[in-house]
Amino acid sequence: MGTDMIDAFRSYREKMNEKLLAQDNKLIKRIFNLDTNAYMEGVLPAKTKEMLGLVSSMVLRCDDCIKYHLEKCFEHKVTSEEIMEIFAVANLVGGTIVIPHTRRALEYWEELKKTGS
Amino acid sequence: MGTDMIDAFRSYREKMNEKLLAQDNKLIKRIFNLDTNAYMEGVLPAKTKEMLGLVSSMVLRCDDCIKYHLEKCFEHKVTSEEIMEIFAVANLVGGTIVIPHTRRALEYWEELKKTGS
Amino acid sequence: MGTDMIDAFRSYREKMNEKLLAQDNKLIKRIFNLDTNAYMEGVLPAKTKEMLGLVSSMVLRCDDCIKYHLEKCFEHKVTSEEIMEIFAVANLVGGTIVIPHTRRALEYWEELKKTGS
Amino acid sequence: MGTDMIDAFRSYREKMNEKLLAQDNKLIKRIFNLDTNAYMEGVLPAKTKEMLGLVSSMVLRCDDCIKYHLEKCFEHKVTSEEIMEIFAVANLVGGTIVIPHTRRALEYWEELKKTGS
């Protein structure tokens, strides 16, 4: 269960992913499949991979990708202090154009924490 | 005639394009002019050029540009299966950060099909 | 005092910047600090630096960054004709994918002029 | 058989691809596999897909990707006039920062034509 902001993100994402996969384009389906496998436990822990996914999404400035990886980081018990260090690297490497995305990322992270246990 | 989503996109685009051109900056006007000419029938068919415009807009992740080229592709009778192959190339070349734009692109494409005959 | 669009931008920006800084990440705080200093009067006038910030934000296609630098340009009495020449360079260098951002930039600029004296 | 420039590109690419695949990372191998499949004949002709790959590589400004798709376009008998129309769309959509890549692309295209029959 999420807050309104979280539910809106998740339900649109889920609805449209289903429609995309229903188009039955083999390449799209395989890319989605890879996307799931990429963040599984490997020689690097799944948690580290999600942090890699998050920082990549930030420097590439993709808000929805950021939200998705924030959710995964939350599931993997990444702490707020760790999140901030990821944000910091992203803003340094990617520059101040990452700041507006960081504002929205922090807002989403705080929503996730509200749902938390 | 479009659906609400289509009408909103078109009317804002048209209104602001008019205001931009009314500023009477010669360079802006000439860029707009080139933009119209670039997609006209040449040694490549106009339909192919619109597909080039669409895939470029996707890998550069510009939602409004994607919508515009989806409209043009729709006018040129590009099929849903062809659209999906363009989406697939865009997601492969541009990576999974293109996925959120693909979700929105598919939604807009389905809106266009509702208007269709 | 701004219009609704301006107030919404400013209040969200201010609220989230405060929350970001309250996280007390030293690197983030220093990046914010640099961001303030960068646009101060130097061998280049502050006005010129804001124009550099604006054109950079446009070619990197960051709407919130564009709004911020438009505000600063407005404070520095950049004229609408000058703004249009900056828009023109951005659209030429960055290509037609900058056009949708230019539409939104012009809309915000006109909002700023409504507040103006 | 290619010219020196072509041979240098191909031999480095082939050598390093082999080394990459020899690392035996499953995800990398599957991405390479998708990359081959993506440009195969589908509802869109392979030739059209290569043109999509070329224009995407140009707006994303990846010289090696451009060379690769130029080779494929050459194999598919894309004409120089068609190549120029693809270059034109890329320069319009991606802006004048694409020009230096276009200079190198034309040089490589002319090398390919020297080998040609």
Place this chain on the structure above:
Amino acid sequence: MGTDMIDAFRSYREKMNEKLLAQDNKLIKRIFNLDTNAYMEGVLPAKTKEMLGLVSSMVLRCDDCIKYHLEKCFEHKVTSEEIMEIFAVANLVGGTIVIPHTRRALEYWEELKKTGS
């Protein structure tokens, strides 16, 4: 007259521009034409426009574009201190990934100063 580095850049650029224009693609020719006009004296001085072109090229990380605008800035008597302030804005807005381009930009700027007077 330039140094070896400058001469190499200029002669390749000039040679390939000629070849590109000789292809006689109308759109390419018009883009080149706009590119010349964009930096002419307007309500903004030509010098300011070249600074806008330089900072845009830096944040978009196009080395050849940077070289070109450095040459123009040099012709317009931009000082080294001013160049450094432009570099600073570019590195702040665009992030530390701009640093390697800044190293090469400074090297080219110093070559230009050797040709000096």
Place this chain on the structure above:
Amino acid sequence: MGTDMIDAFRSYREKMNEKLLAQDNKLIKRIFNLDTNAYMEGVLPAKTKEMLGLVSSMVLRCDDCIKYHLEKCFEHKVTSEEIMEIFAVANLVGGTIVIPHTRRALEYWEELKKTGS
């Protein structure tokens, strides 16, 4: 001590960094300073931060930044299997345009291993 490829990268980087800092631009100096601090041990281990720096450099496709973070990862005893998982995430998130940079990254990584122990 490195191989020729490593020495060339390091000596150019060091020489030009010195020249950049010698220009005495305060903002540039502070950005360089932040860049050093950002990767220091925090709540996240320095090793993890270097991995974040590496993946960011890859998706942003900056070869020199990649080389730098590969060196740091090597110092922190990141294994080749871990490096490959970082490459995999980068290629998935950033798309196949990251492949040419991955080829060069692997080549540099193998050079680093030659210096080994």
